[in-house]
Each structure stands twice: as structure tokens, then as C-alpha cells.
Amino acid sequence: KAGVTQTPRYLIKTRGQQVTLSCSPISGHRSVSWYQQTPGQGLQFLFEYFSETQRNKGNFPGRFSGRQFSNSRSEMNVSTLELGDSALYLCASSLSGGTYTGELFFGEGSRLTVL
Amino acid sequence: DQQVKQNSPSLSVQEGRISILNCDYTNSMFDYFLWYKKYPAEGPTFLISISSIKDKNEDGRFTVFLNKSAKHLSLHIVPSQPGDSAVYFCAASAKGGSNYKLTFGKGTLLTVNP
Numbered sequence: 609k610a611g612v613t614q615t616p617r618y619l620i621k622t623r624g625q626q627v628t629l630s631c632s633p634i635s636g637h638r639s640v641s642w643y644q645q646t647p648g649q650g651l652q653f654l655f656e657y658f659s660e661t662q663r664n665k666g667n668f669p670g671r672f673s674g675r676q677f678s679n680s681r682s683e684m685n686v687s688t689l690e691l692g693d694s695a696l697y698l699c700a701s702s703l704s705g706g707t708y709t710g711e712l713f714f715g716e717g718s719r720l721t722v723l
Numbered sequence: 724d725q726q727v728k729q730n731s732p733s734l735s736v737q738e739g740r741i742s743i744l745n746c747d748y749t750n751s752m753f754d755y756f757l758w759y760k761k762y763p764a765e766g767p768t769f770l771i772s773i774s775s776i777k778d779k780n781e782d783g784r785f786t787v788f789l790n791k792s793a794k795h796l797s798l799h800i801v802p803s804q805p806g807d808s809a810v811y812f813c814a815a816s817a818k819g820g821s822n823y824k825l826t827f828g829k830g831t832l833l834t835v836n837p
Contacts, residue, residue: 612766641824650829651767651812664824698766711757712825714766 610635612715614699620721626687629718633680633701640682641712642674645696654697657682686720694722726750727815729828737836742800744831746813749794753815757825758787758798761810770811771798803835 641656653666657676674684700712759767
């Protein structure tokens with residue numbers, strides 16, 4: 609069973625540009641969530657999608673957005689990049705929402721560097 | 724406001740000894756707790772979890788203890804092995820919430836020396 613796939617694995621952008629990251633969840637998983645990992649802040653929740661609907665959002669500015677497609681694949685977009693957006697962006701999938709029943713399965717992440 | 728705190732950024736132990744990783748939380752609504760392990764260049768992987776109705780959960784060499792009154796949990800690894808060297812994240816989920824939003828600590832880097 610294939611795991612969570614994130615593309616691209618590494619990318620370099622300059623300030624002011626925008627970036628789109630992609631995530632393919634484990635087959636059958638309908639929930640996709642995104643996290644930002646930085647050395648100083650650990651893993652911080654960005655947002656979660658289930659059946660193409662954003663169900664929850666973390667405390668990030670509106671420059672961070674996402675969407676989910678009918679096949680459960682998800683993308684996140686960051687516009688007007690800032691130096692502080694340099695981070696590892698992790699996607700995680702799980703079977704469904706509702707009461708907590710299981711763990712998240714993470715991809716290997718997309719390492720974004722903003723110059 | 725950091726709701727899940729791992730106050731030790733790093734921990735070093737000898738192979739074969741016990742590793743104890745600690746985690747404190749402030750949100751009394753948290754009712755499910757997890758530990759994830761992360762190797763460099765890989766995503767975090769689930770290790771072990773515990774519900775707030777329990778005070779201990781064991782899985783092989785890994786045991787998680789929960790002290791609700793102190794809002795404290797710990798992960799014990801016995802015996803520690805060099806392959807356990809990784810960053811360990813403590814995470815918590817709020818009561819009534821779903822599994823899509825976990826609040827993570829900043830992680831503890833465990834180094835197990837041969």
C-alpha cells in the first residue's frame with residue numbers, strides 16, 4: 609500500500625513569489641491535513657480537508673491556502689512568499705474525521721527555501 | 724501560547740539504558756495523546772498513543788504514562804537502541820475534536836550512543 613506522496617520534495621523560491629505543493633494521500637484516506645515544521649516552532653497545524661471541504665484552519669495568514677480534489681489529493685499554496693516561510697511542509701492523511709480513532713500518516717515533506 | 728511543551732530539546736543516553744522523554748500540556752480539553760518519531764529527511768511516524776481514560780499504555784519497548792492531574796505524560800524506551808535516535812514529538816487531541824488537528828510539541832532529539 610503506497611504511503612503519502614508529496615511533491616516536490618525540495619524547492620527554492622524568492623521573496624514575493626508563490627508556491628504550490630501537492631499531496632496524494634494513502635488510497636482510501638479522505639482526510640488530508642497540512643503542517644509546517646520549523647526548527648523553532650516544531651510542527652504547526654495549517655489546515656485540514658475532508659471530502660473537498662476545509663474543516664479546520666490553524667493560525668496562519670491568508671497567504672496560506674489549500675484545496676482538496678474529488679480524488680482526495682490536496683494542494684496547498686503560499687502566495688507572496690516571505691523569508692520566514694522557509695520550512696518543511698508536511699502532509700498527513702487519515703481515514704476519516706469524527707471522534708479521534710487513529711493516527712495520522714505523514715509524507716516525507718516538501719522542503720521550501722525562500723531566498 | 725504553547726499548549727504542548729517538550730522542555731528538553733535533546734537527550735542523550737547509552738545503549739541498553741532507559742530513555743525517558745517528557746511532555747507537559749496546558750489544555751484540559753486534551754483527551755488523547757500520541758508520540759511520533761521522526762528521522763531526518765522523513766515524515767513523522769506514529770509510535771504509541773494513550774487515551775485520557777488510561778494512565779499507561781505499553782507496546783514492546785515503548786511505554787507511555789499519563790498523569791492527568793499534573794497534565795504530564797512521558798515516553799519510556801527500554802532498552803534504548805541506537806536505531807531509536809530520532810526526534811520525538813508529543814501530540815495531543817482535544818475532546819470532541821477529530822483526528823485532523825493535533826497540537827504538537829517542539830520535539831526532543833534523542834541520541835542513543837552505542
